[in-house]
Amino acid sequence: MLPQPRLPGALDTQRHGGSPVMPEKLQNIAAGTSYATSGSTFLIGGLTANEVAAVGGLLLAFATFLVNWYYAHRRMLLEEAARRSAGEDDGL
Structure with a gap:
């Protein structure tokens, strides 16, 4: 009988009695995906469908609020820095 060829990484059958074994990282990813899908x-x-659309709309509205807040905050910081640098240039 010919020896069984070694399979790379994820399908290594030499460990655990000849059954294919996934690396631990792939097992964790598969488990997380499974839990997320079932949840x-x-x-x-x-x-x-109307309730799903309503929940989706609420999530998009909240995401829009967060993005707007982030960029308004950054704009405020830039304007404040510009005022400070303009004040330093004028000798104030």
């Missing part, structure tokens, strides 16, 4: 299915499963 979202559980949460969305009982909602109608």
Whole structure:
């Protein structure tokens, strides 16, 4: 009988009695994806299309608020820095 060829990384069958084994990092990613999918299915499963649209709209509105706040805050900091540098140039 010919020896079984070694398979790279994720399909290494030499460990654990000849069954294919995924590396731990891939197992963690697969588990996280599985939990996220099942959780979202559980949460969305009982909602109608209108409710999903309403929740999506609320999430987008909140994301828009955060983006607007971030850029308004940055603009305020830049204007304040410009006023300070203009005041230093005028000898104030």
